[in-house]
Amino acid sequence: DAGVIQSPRHEVTEMGQEVTLRCKPISGHNSLFWYRQTMMRGLELLIYFNNNVPIDDSGMPEDRFSAKMPNASFSTLKIQPSEPRDSAVYFCASVQDLVTGELFFGEGSRLTVL
């Protein structure tokens, strides 16, 4: 298996633009997580899905952020409009079993908003 695949790896955009980050989880994994990592705040959980259904989005910063999982093999995290404070590395992770399961992370999408 290729592991969790994220795209793009790097994105530089201007304030106010829409940003879409993509994730393909490992086949057979039932849960998918979106995290954001910054030096100041560490690794923060934004939202997670179980069987394609959003379970907890309390970590989503504000209405500018939205996430979807239309099927078991694809998820998106969208920021509209983007702001400089959104600059961070965004990770997607999937797990086969939530009980003592192992989180498999993608390589991350580094977002810079100018």
Next chain:
Amino acid sequence: TQLLEQSPQFLSIQEGENLTVYCNSSSVFSSLQWYRQEPGEGPVLLVTVVTGGEVKKLKRLTFQFGDARKDSSLHITAAQPGDTGLYLCAGDTGNQFYFGTGTSLTVIP
């Protein structure tokens, strides 16, 4: 609010030294995991501890889960430059994984 606090935040040691990283919380977790992250990559799982008081060894790394399942420690013996990285603990509540603040370790040859 950070559920899991790690200490120290930064650690720079000489090759061959021993070190301990701590992960503390006021919350009880069904399991606790330790991950290591290298620059430009996502975290990779090192170990999962499930039972209070459990000790697991992975070569030179020793992991311990507190009796009350609220805290954990990672001890590295005879650190090597290859151990350099960001160490993250993660508590599993049964339906979510909360990550600690992280410990950035640098081992100087």
